[in-house]
Amino acid sequence: MQDHFNRERHSMHVLSALYTGTIQISKLKTDIVIMKKEIFKIIRELGIKIQGLSSSELNRDQLICQLFEQLEQTVNSDVDSKLDTCETMALTLCNNLERVSDKHVELVNRCRNMEDEIDSSVLRINALEHMLRVREEMIIDLEQKWMDNSPLVSYNGVFIWKFTDFSRKQQEAQGRNVSHYSTPFFTSPFGYKMCARLYPNGDGMGKGTHMSLFFVVMKGEYDALQEWPFKQRVTFCLLNQERGSHVVDSFQPDPTSSSFLRPQNNMNVASGCPLFVRLDALVSPDNGLLKDDTILLKIIVDRKDLHDPGSPN
Template sequence: MEKCGECGTQVRVEELQKHVEEFCPKSVRQCSDCSEMIARENMEAHQASHRSIMCPACPQGTAVDLEASQDNVNREMHSMHVLSALNTEETSDTRHLMAEIVDLKKDIHQRIGALEITIQGLSSSELNIEQLVCQLFEQLEQTLNSAMDTKLEACETKALTLRDNLEKTISYLNEQNNDLQNLKDIQDTNMQRINALENTMKVREASIIELEQIFMDNNPLVSYNGVFIWKFTDFLWKQQEAQQGRNVSHYSTPFFTSRFGYKICARLYPNGDGMGKGTHLSVFFVVMKGEYDALQEWPFKQRVTFCLLNQERGSHVVDSFRPDPTSSSFRRPQNYMNIASGCPLFVRLDALVSTRNGLLKDDTIFLKIIVDSAGVRDPSSPNIAC
């Protein structure tokens, strides 16, 4: 072990270099925004300072995160805050100016009163009254003009400041509108891509159905009597994949209740599903979209039986159910297949893999699916009148 020269952490010698380059909080790195050398533990706060601006309307300045401003609601709220602040500042300045003008008027009235008293106290022999009045009014005019010039300069300065702040606010709002328009454009582009993908999926689904039909027409193992034996190989490997979240379920080859009957298949979860996940083998029954669905009776009502065959002449594992006519799983399919329904707790996994039970042999199981054909209307039957 060796101590890190930066943070003092004890690290194995062979990992010291990696610790300094990737993990040490005291190691210095160059900021990608300003090229300043900053410790790793301070880098996040330093870079965040590059992504913020100061609100021009606040007396002390309020930091606004540029990345957070991507939220349109926050942008609008901040814009309203800026406009409100500007209006408040303008109202405050106007009040101060009006108060100063009132004080100035009072001062003028006081000066006029003093002038009248002075005039009354003077005799005509001491000073010409007209000259005295002219002098006093000239002095008063100069004082008034000087005060007004000062106030006007202050008002002009305030007006320029308000105009600058208003221009900044307008520029900020324009930037927000541009960002909002860019987001709308991105959304429109994504919707177009989604629509294109949906159309592509529909085309591929039709191709899959067509290829599957060709496969079944040329596959001698396809069953047309409602009974199918599924040979499921490499069970332990597929179970391990399911435990890791890959290929959690598998579909059997489609089969039929008759040559022109219901199209169906089975779905198997090697590591279980729902209530049986991780503890049971789950098997389900699936009604698929068939070529002769218009001739069938809906909803699907036939009893379905699952039978896990014992390969050593022992007892089989059997479970069955009758479809719920109100469930969407047994209505006429509108898409490629309906939602699977069946037995999530078909057989415990520990009993299945036990060598004493004979259910799993050579890493293979045999699952038999039986659909009760009693009462099924067969369109190919000669007894159906045409």
């Protein structure tokens, strides 16, 4: 409603009504001035006639009464005419005000209906958002169960991820922050639980120009037996499928980062290489990195000096 009153169109209607009323009032003032002039003219004529009373056949009292009767008739006629004009103007203004009032009531009712519709829409949106969150949690839970039971699970700290349909997934990720998680793998059957997270269209500094690859420490069943924070060196390899050079990058975990502390939730914040490989180099047919729309990623976790909770010692 406030927006409606602030609109130029509403202001122009109000100004137009005021302008019309001002013109009518100005005209009425002009008519009153003319009426005054006519009255003054009659008074002057009356004075002239009074001066000639001595030559009149009527006596003075009769003549004065006659003149005042004539003045009264003239004034009454002019006043009645002006009153009719004022009544017409007042009636017109009242009708305009009634129309404006009706429009105002209609606008208020429409605003209330819109508010009710907005409240109803907000409730529906909140319900849909809640449903989406529940379904996302169900999907994540199902994916996690599938990954945990996958026969491709590695228990030696080395994992090879076959990532198919790269072109489609990279295109789907454009304009959105879409990522994909690998199957979990372990440093040993009772060791750290980990996975990789891939952004086909890049993330952070690499968004839109690079493929980003990250390492994720996951919550495992035997975390109480591990040493924290996680300190093992991580190496990423994008394997060349035509016996050419691989793309290799590695990093040493920062022991002060929350990404390598003991997980309190399902997984820690991913950490790794936002600028792992340029997209133009990756998709180039001469590099041998992308073949049959598939890439092969190798993740190696250094197990040197790593205590194995499952060993006899």
